[in-house]
Amino acid sequence: MMIELLPEKGQFYKTNMHCHTHISDGWGTPEQVKEIYKRNGYSAVCFTDHEVLIDHRDLCEPDFIALHGYEVAVKQNLKAPTAWFQPVYHFNMIAKDQDNLVMPRFFKENPSYPGNSRAWSETHARYNEVIETTVYDVDWINEYTKAMVEGGFLVNYNHPMWSLHNPGDYLGLKHLHSIEVINGECQKWNDNTSFHYDQMLRAGHHLVPTGGDDNHKPEHCVRAWTMIKAEELSYESLIAAYERGDCYVSEGPEILSLVLKDGKVVVKTSPAAGIYLYSEGRYVDYVRSRTETYTEAEFDYCPEKMGRYLRIEVRDTAGYRAFSNAYYTADIAKKL
Numbered sequence: 001m002m003i004e005l006l007p008e009k010g011q012f013y014k015t016n017m018h019c020h021t022h023i024s025d026g027w028g029t030p031e032q033v034k035e036i037y038k039r040n041g042y043s044a045v046c047f048t049d050h051e052v053l054i055d056h057r058d059l060c061e062p063d064f065i066a067l068h069g070y071e072v073a074v075k076q077n078l079k080a081p082t083a084w085f086q087p088v089y090h091f092n093m094i095a096k097d098q099d100n101l102v103m104p105r106f107f108k109e110n111p112s113y114p115g116n117s118r119a120w121s122e123t124h125a126r127y128n129e130v131i132e133t134t135v136y137d138v139d140w141i142n143e144y145t146k147a148m149v150e151g152g153f154l155v156n157y158n159h160p161m162w163s164l165h166n167p168g169d170y171l172g173l174k175h176l177h178s179i180e181v182i183n184g185e186c187q188k189w190n191d192n193t194s195f196h197y198d199q200m201l202r203a204g205h206h207l208v209p210t211g212g213d214d215n216h217k218p219e220h221c222v223r224a225w226t227m228i229k230a231e232e233l234s235y236e237s238l239i240a241a242y243e244r245g246d247c248y249v250s251e252g253p254e255i256l257s258l259v260l261k262d263g264k265v266v267v268k269t270s271p272a273a274g275i276y277l278y279s280e281g282r283y284v285d286y287v288r289s290r291t292e293t294y295t296e297a298e299f300d301y302c303p304e305k306m307g308r309y310l311r312i313e314v315r316d317t318a319g320y321r322a323f324s325n326a327y328y329t330a331d332i333a334k335k336l
Helices: 030-039 117-124 138-150 185-189 194-202 235-244 329-335
Strands: 002-004 011-019 044-047 065-075 088-095 103-106 127-130 153-157 178-183 208-212 225-230 247-250 255-261 264-272 274-279 285-288 294-300 309-315 321-324
Touching: 011 065, 011 088, 011 178, 011 208, 030 044, 065 235, 088 138, 103 138, 138 153, 153 235, 178 185, 178 194, 178 247, 178 321, 194 309, 194 321, 208 247, 208 321, 225 235, 255 309, 255 321, 264 274, 264 309, 274 294, 285 294
Parallel strands: 011 044, 044 065, 103 127, 153 178, 178 208
Antiparallel strands: 002 255, 011 225, 065 088, 088 153, 208 225, 225 247, 247 321, 255 264, 264 294, 274 285, 274 309, 309 321
16 A cells, blocks of 8 residues: 655645845845746745735746745844844745735834835735734734734744744744745754754644745855645645645755655655654664665654654755655554
8 A cells, every 4th residue: 555645746846935035135126036046947936025925926927936925023122133142033924825915914113124124015015903013922923823824824933043942932832834944044053953843743733844045145045945746836736735745845855755655654865875764752764874875765664663753854965955744643544
């Protein structure tokens, strides 16, 4: 018997899920950013400028889709610059429907709009409710993200390492769809956040991994991406596949196929120095070498050792990594 963990049907579409332009504090126009990514083999970019939701449907073409969202900051001290030590939450709100251009809640008097976002918000912001402030508090944030979900958005928790977050900051969060496990710009802060990903999975969160550049300058581009396996290249199909978790995240390696077949987890990849299976507890299995490369690995499927979930990591000879979605043993049991 075979269960497809990554669906066999469909096509992988290379997508940057975290992107900034001159609308907030990025370097270029949306059109200039689009061209960089198209030249580098991307099929989609999710434009997530700070604090304001902008319509980018005019950028869509048969071979390119502009997803739209916006990034919200919840700072510990609203009146102080983020600088080097202030903890801050950043969330990407990603519109599930291409026609959704209304922010559920809007902090109109935000004292710290980045870049040009204040001017854009004054002319383009559409919203249902104005809030007086943001509050650096898990309970307040949970009410806020609940409103985002009810307003038709997928909520992504961005770069927890850069955000200076400890478990108390994130284990109690609710209403999240995904967590950014690779952030291209934040790589210098070690924002390959498999630690945070596992901590949240172990706490019972069901999260999809996300990768994006968080690009503010040209040199930040093409560092990290989300490979979404969808039936076609359209806004609706990409979002539906991403919401299901039919994706993986990479800064280099490819995960070509991932199935459960005859009691084995079978993964096929681009040439890799190591292919690893991680689980809820201490059970780990892997193939790795300093001198050889691998393009396939098989691991015993043993849910009694794995616990609630399993996930795959791939590392190439340069040390770059790819992360699969987490697959839950309870869901697999229903299909066996």
